[in-house]
Amino acid sequence: MNSTQALPEQALIQQLVQQHADEPGALLPLLHDIQDKLGFIPASSVAAIAEGLNLSRAEVHGVITYYHHFRSTAPGKHVIQVCRAEACQSCGSEELWALAEKLLGCNGHETSANGMYSLEPVYCLGLCASSPAVQIGDKLHSRVNQAKLTRLVKSLESVA
DSSP states (O other), rough: OOGGGOOOOOHHHHHHHHHHHTTTTTTHHHHHHHHHHHSSSOGGHHHHHHHTTOOHHHHHHHHHOTTOOSSSSOOOOOEEEEEEEEEHHHTHHHHHHHHHHHTTTOOEEEOOOOOSSEEEESOOOGGGGGOOOOEETTTOOOOOOHHHHHHHHHHTOOOO
């Protein structure tokens, strides 16, 4: 864990806003830093970000909601991304997506009721030549079929 994660959420956000305040185009790098540290961008942080970067709350909220990468709620313990770009679709990622929803017990952009899994679409993991691709946490998986996805999800159940 990063030492900044020990800071209370609002203090961490203030610290990050101050670090980025003088950068041109600071909003996206700041949002990435907040999400990297907290796992999401809390709605309560929008006002502090807007004030610190001299933007409107609507501008900050608009950027957060425009980009699918940013989350406004805490993710599950395991974030599973299924590539839904054309190359992966042509090799079966739509079937993987449907299976993931069933296995995880949640739809896309949602977290399972037990808080274990979040399912997110992604539109290219850079593994087009070995598609379909899935990312679980920071680990990429290529040539994923239904049996492999089932094994990967089952292996997460034993991770505390």
